[in-house]
Amino acid sequence: NAGVTQTPKFQVLKTGQSMTLQCAQDMNHEYMSWYRQDPGMGLRLIHYSVGAGITDQGEVPNGYNVSRSTTEDFPLRLLSAAPSQTSVYFCASSYGRTGNTEAFFGQGTRLTVV
Amino acid sequence: EDQVTQSPEALRLQEGESSSLNCSYTVSGLRGLFWYRQDPGKGPEFLFTLYSAGEEKEKERLKATLTKKESFLHITAPKPEDSATYLCAVRDYGGATNKLIFGTGTLLAVQP
Numbered sequence: 001n002a003g004v005t006q007t008p009k010f011q012v013l014k015t016g017q018s019m020t021l022q023c024a025q026d027m028n029h030e031y032m033s034w035y036r037q038d039p040g041m042g043l044r045l046i047h048y049s050v051g052a053g054i055t056d057q058g059e060v061p062n063g064y065n066v067s068r069s070t071t072e073d074f075p076l077r078l079l080s081a082a083p084s085q086t087s088v089y090f091c092a093s094s095y096g097r098t099g100n101t102e103a104f105f106g107q108g109t110r111l112t113v114v
Numbered sequence: 115e116d117q118v119t120q121s122p123e124a125l126r127l128q129e130g131e132s133s134s135l136n137c138s139y140t141v142s143g144l145r146g147l148f149w150y151r152q153d154p155g156k157g158p159e160f161l162f163t164l165y166s167a168g169e170e171k172e173k174e175r176l177k178a179t180l181t182k183k184e185s186f187l188h189i190t191a192p193k194p195e196d197s198a199t200y201l202c203a204v205r206d207y208g209g210a211t212n213k214l215i216f217g218t219g220t221l222l223a224v225q226p
């Protein structure tokens with residue numbers, strides 16, 4: 001049982017480059033979300049989705065786009081990378097549409113923007 | 115403003131030395147409080163969900179409790195493998211955004 005799979009695990013980007021962080025889950029969860037984790041700060045929600053075709057903004061959405069074409073996949077796109085986006089990114093999924101159940105997290109993507 | 119504060123920031127224990135971690139929260143209407151464990155270089159791993167004051171849950175050496183203002187994670191006779199960062203998060207009824215609000219965590223080190 002793979003759970004939540006994120007790729008890549010590490011990435012270095014130059015300022016202005018774009019890229020997509022991949023996230024896939026095999027638990028048929030409706031609720032999926034993206035967080036960033038920075039030193040001294042708690043995990044902060046970037047975007048979330050309550051099902052295929054439905055996405056919404058979280059706490060820190062600027063500079064990021066998401067889409068949800070299938071239940072399994074929830075990619076996060078960085079449009080034009082900035083040094084402030086250097087962070088560790090986590091994708092999570094949970095049962096139901098409210099997100100008020102235990103979340104399963106991926107292993108994270110460590111992104112450095114130079 | 116919704117807020118979650120965890121204390122202490124870091125805690126060092128000897129193997130077998132019991133202690134507690136604190137998570138205090140300010141939300142308009144608690145919908146659930148979650149505890150996660152995070153090992154270095156990995157994603158958070160779910161431990162407990164508590165939904166109402168007075169509720170308690172246990173798993174091995176860990177016990178989580180909840181009051182109207184805070185939650186405690188009690189660690190009884192810890193072992194070195196309990197070393198990790200413990201995260202607390204709350205979900206609020208009244209927020210416009212459906213989100214978990216995370217604390218910054220307590221880094222626990224258990225020495226043999």
